[in-house]
């Protein structure tokens with residue numbers, strides 16, 4: 279009886295979120311390299327045209343669409359006579375430089391057949407993580423949408439270095455969805471859904487709904503794409519879904535040929551259910567869009583205080599410090615095994631912190647002055663990971 283009631287509740291909830299998918303006004307669609315290229319390695323113009331047809335239909339229906347498209351590196355391989363995706367960054371960047379032009383050129387022509395103009399938006403990590411920069415990115419995207427153009431976003435591969443690279447557009451798409459306050463994120467891949475394991479193996483089954491982390495327990499989420507042109511496999515897609523649903527944005531993950539069905543609310547792919555409440559933007563950004571500048575190692579009492587009791591972090595609970603941060607920078611708080619438990623904005627520079635470790639704030643204030651009574655990370659500037 280209880281089971282039947284639970285099932286009825288889950289079915290009703292699933293229905294409501296599917297309705298949210300069809301009702302979405304502002305939609306971010308991300309398409310992976312493997313859905314845009316031929317087996318031989320060039321751009322598959324037929325598949326690009328199918329996608330633009332679906333997206334143009336949405337715009338005609340009054341929706342706002344932002345497309346995050348991979349495929350620059352993959353599209354640049356054949357023209358450069360490269361047989362497969364290169365391993366080194368410089369050749370990847372050369373391929374992206376050739377391929378991005380071809381990609382956007384084809385999108386522009388394809389959308390033009392539907393009477394639509396596209397705007398190319400190439401972003402680096404800094405553009406969506408640094409406050410001053412992401413405001414600029416937001417303004418440009420907003421203006422393009424107001425002008426009824428379709429923004430086509432990709433990572434600015436030619437200038438990104440290994441250190442400041444997203445490397446995968448799934449996370450970029452989730453951050454763009456949060457940035458433009460989207461109602462829906464659609465992740466299109468060469469696989470039609472998330473499966474219980476590598477879908478090329480027999481016996482794996484489709485996961486229709488992910489309500490929470492518990493639904494992902496026991497699932498083998500693989501890295502490699504079978505076509506060899508994709509980058510992150512399922513890992514980065516599930517991570518992107520975590521980020522977007524954590525910002526209260528539902529996510530549909532499905533295959534590019536099923537895009538129209540998914541957007542029509544048909545029960546295809548995998549639907550990741552959003553958290554009901556949108557978190558404070560500042561903390562969402564701190565958790566997902568910052569790169570930590572250092573690590574503070576906590577003893578078990580401090581982990582307990584920060585994680586279970588949501589307290590500020592004091593110098594007494596820190597055993598070691600790594601990194602070259604200054605006051606105000608994001609740092610990770612790690613436990614005694616080195617696993618990050620929280621991220622926060624630190625109130626001290628890396629050079630002055632080691633002398634304070636293990637000492638109480640009362641003792642520090644008496645020895646060094648009242649300014650040293652302050653927390654190392656205030657609980658309002660702290661987000662659990």
Ligand SMILES: Nc1ncnc2c1ncn2[C@@H]1O[C@H](COP(=O)(O)OP(=O)(O)O)[C@@H](O)[C@H]1O
Pocket residue numbers: 309310311312313466467468469471472473474475476477478497498499500501502503504505506507508509510511512
């Ligand atoms: N549990 C899983 N469910 C679905 N696909 C998976 C799973 N684990 C690994 N994969 C692989 O991830 C691939 C998609 O990732 P990727 O090739 O990077 O795509 P894209 O180019 O669309 O970003 C699929 O082709 C599939 O082989």
Ligand SMILES: N[C@@H](CCC(=O)OP(=O)(O)O)C(=O)O
Pocket residue numbers: 309310311312347348349350351352374432433435445446447448507508509510511
């Ligand atoms: N910026 C790169 C895409 C990197 C990427 O995330 O690729 P994919 O896993 O196919 O979505 C490119 O355009 O080739």
